[in-house]
Amino acid sequence: MTPPTTRRSVAFVLASWRPDAPAGMERATAALATGLTQAGHHAVIVTAAPQPHQPGLPGVQVEALTCLRVTFPCDDLTLREAITRDEHVIAGQLARILTRHRADTVVFVDALWGLGRLHAELPARRVLAVHVLGHDADLRPALARADVVIAPSPFVLAQAAEAGWNITDWRIVPNALLYDPETGPQPPHAVREELRRAGPVRVLARLGPEKGVAELLAAAHDWDRPLEVALAKADFEAEHGAQQTLLRRCQQLAEASKSARVRDGLPWRAVPGWLAGAAVVIVPSLAETFGLVAAEALGVGTPVVAYRLGHLPALIGESDGAGGVLVEPEEGPAGLLRAAEALLADSLRYGAISRAAYYRSRDFRPLRVAECFVEAVS
Structure with missing residues (x-):
């Protein structure tokens, strides 16, 4: 270079x-x-x-x-x-x-x-x-x-x-992706189609009430599809012990459900592969000024289901070329689950959204964002 x-x-x-x-x-x-x-x-x-x-x-x-x-x-x-x-x-x-x-x-x-x-x-x-x-x-x-x-x-x-x-x-x-989508784990079409039919729906979030994870787990009590949620504690919290309290709540909700499970958070290097192995990534956040998890999912071709709020509509897209499905916040977590089910039931739509997801992520390659940063601060 x-x-x-x-x-x-x-x-x-x-x-x-x-x-x-x-x-x-x-x-x-x-x-x-x-x-x-x-x-x-x-x-x-x-x-x-x-x-x-x-x-x-x-x-x-x-x-x-x-x-x-x-x-x-x-x-x-x-x-x-x-x-x-x-x-x-x-x-x-x-x-x-x-x-x-x-x-x-x-x-x-x-x-x-x-x-x-x-x-x-x-x-x-x-x-x-x-x-x-x-x-x-x-x-x-x-x-x-x-x-x-x-x-x-x-x-x-x-x-x-x-x-x-x-x-x-x-x-x-814009926020950058840590790993370049061009070198990421892009599942081939046959693998992606198998994920659509039987793969897990996944959620990746830090422990914060604004991430909406507990509400999603409560709504998924009787959901049949495997729902895998990776949660981790950040070094900041609203008050002492808040993250541990929320973690216990999410674990209890998962244990009481048919198919949900909560696991520990992931090292950064494992995130692309884990998101690539999802049929859909749900982002249940109630506030997003960018939507980095959504961008990471797009980068590996995994469709995203999220609320229509914050920067998510611009990031994911809302019409032709969208990398996911947006749900009105008023529909709540049950609306997110319904949208995921509908997308997974439609092979043609799912394939088109998966292909579009990757292309939407290319603006967030680390080198490209670095060039944007240097120009902005010069």
Whole structure:
């Protein structure tokens, strides 16, 4: 590959980042950092989360923000107080990390969790990534300190405008897939057809009430089709113990059902193959500013069934060339199950949607998104 004309050194700050984390911000950050290294740039991720003793992302360095004194999982209030309490010390350590890596750009991957609110004099251009709007108490100072603001979808811009923020100079950089669809596990037609007839329906989500998993499991009590749900805890939660409580609830619902089962979350490298082995992927989320799991399913040619909300209609499509089926939120989880059943019963429609799904994912290849990012922040 021809080296880029100007080699960038980009630092990403996300307090909760660790490999195999189930949250979209962590996976999207990993994918963009990977894309930048593929394009010949330097990328480093700055995190306060404990790191596993295993190889990380190829070509991407990881730096520990040791002076951010929190334990994980952590809630918003605890993190905000920790940043405020040690702001000067955190700013100093971050500045030293940026200097060591000769970073020309620092991306705060959220106003709070990405430390975008941090008051600091830094030797790099500040980029704020707004994946979700979050709290005004964090977003207001983060926006005031940012040189560039990026968001993953037009839906986020619309949300921000409706909330009264000036989005005139905000730029869209979509979330990237960590693994290129062109090299992913695309099941051949015969295998895909067998999956349609008898394969499992799958759900991949982190443990959060907004993901709608418990409601889907309750609605699937008497469903005959195998329903496999992979759930994992993130390093952030609304309040202490909330994820464990939700996990127990989902496990109880699965145990009481005819065909559902709950399993642990997956390492990132296993996600494409697991989604490729599904007849359909249901995304029961009640809010999606991008829809990374849906994009990952599209990337392996697996049709997606989801609610018509957030960025999902633009991501999945709604007419010819759609990579899935959208259901009105008012129909609830029973509507998602009915839509999945109807799609699986129609061989011709299923085949067309499966083929379209892959083509819709190509805009999210890591190298392509990295090029979009460099253009947006230059």
